[in-house]
Amino acid sequence: MADKKTPVLETKHLGIDFGGLTAVDEFNIEVEHGEIKGLIGPNGAGKTTIFNLLTKVYKPSRGMILLDGTDTQGMTPEKVNRAGIARTFQNIRLFDKLTVEENVKIGLHNHINYSSIEGVLRLPRYWSEEKKAHEKALELLDIFEMSDMAGDVAGSLPYGAQRRLEIVRALATEPKLLLLDEPAAGMNPSETEELMNNIRKIRDEFGIAIMLIEHDMKLVMGICENIVVVNFGKIIAKGTPAEIQSNDDVIEAYLGKRKG
């Protein structure tokens, strides 16, 4: 790992235009190692677009993204993942026809070391590596107490379990930074409560930084150490949950201007 002082993620003047529309502009943030950061804002503010920029689903029109001090310019989504950013999606994207365990094993894919030839010939390394991957997958699923679902087809899981599986799959790629896009969407209050504890647990056990987009303010205020608020593609406030709650710009963005 690089020098502890280097932030795990740093963006400089990051922005993207779609035709004439500037979706994100002058987006400057730093995420420290082991930090839980919240990214909030009204609908259509550009939050998911920012995640898509960070993971190179979209190519930035300008600015820089530094991952652990290294410029990610020119990287594909695949390379960004290998470099250490994993993510979940707002609209769940699982491998529907694969089992829960296989979904996690895709996350582990780049840490399973045998070639296609070894796989076809079923050489010893195939068996030992697959066994290791099986154990590791169950271990990861245990974080969310999902190891008893390992053999189920992912597409058949209930909604909440699908969201959790996406997180496990992202974790399996061994990221330095985990991006969660609305992890609590569609969960009931007790599930959200449990998710909060699990997000903290993941940070503590894996020592990774987590950045999350979420509309559930109880969750955001409860676990994020720092929050960034965006509106119309621009940062309107940064700070601790307490500072954000009393920020006039933020209140205005969410509720509109106070009359009189």
Add this chain to the structure above:
Amino acid sequence: MKKLDKNAKTAFLNYGLVAVFFVAVEIMMATGVMTNSFKGQLIPIISYVIMALALNLVVGISGELSLGHAGFMSVGAFTGVIVASSLQDSIGASPLRLLIAILAGALTAAIAGIVIGIPVLRLGGDYLAIVTLAFGEIIKNVMNCMYVGVDSKGLHMSLMDANSLGMEPTGRMILNGPMGATGIKKISGFIAGIILLLIVLVIIQNLVGSRTGRAIKAIRDNRIAAEASGLNVTKYRLIAFVTSAAIAGSAGVLYALNYSTVAPKKFDFNTSILVLVFVVLGGIGNMTGAMIAAAVLTVLPEMLRQFQDYRMLVYAIVLIVVMIATNNEKVKALFAKKEKGEAKANG
């Protein structure tokens, strides 16, 4: 581990199926109940079963559409014929000659697969269907004007006509334009076919059950998520496609070396669609189904010879019926229930 067992079970079911077919044919031959027309169908059946397995790797596992797999069969077939014919005098043992011909056919078909795959598989969408469709037609037309002959100086090739080969009078034609390969020595055999089929089954099933196959299926299910999970999407789509092309090439060699003449028009668009029909009828992604469909639909036209005119019509109707049936919620629910019931009974 329960899931692993299920995969292994289907794999062994498929090996068993081939073994049963082999034993049944051997018994029929020994007891003399084998008709001549069925005997002549054995190699084509095996070739088409292998073709169905190859295409299923692309259509079922990788989730792409190929409309020109007969093109790979053609590339393999004519390479195999050229190799086998030119080695006729130097290698006496025909099994060895067949082996070399099959390897050469698989190799050239794989190269054709790479040439098509590298540019096309970088793109998303259904471009592969369009390009493979064109490839099949191009190969057919190239083979139609390909003249190859062999004499004491070695191989001669021309795209003009037989005379421009400039061969010695003692030379022998191998490929003769639209007439195709003539005077082939039949060296394919039933046992060789069964061995090739088993090897193909091992390759496909082990590939699908490995880390590589898992990645191919993940890309089929959700390309964006696969990229975000660090998978090299183009690489895995290419592995599936090229493996499939190579296997199709080997099927072509087996097929061609079973006849004394093979014309390029044998491997046309209709053949590509025929193989696609095997895959769709057998259930996309279902290897057992594809094998059975290929075998049955190869034998059936021969048995229904007097209704030959209606064959394509019946295919169309069957395809439509199957598509409607497999997309019917009620039918799906019925199968889901059955599977659940089985899982419960097992667990």
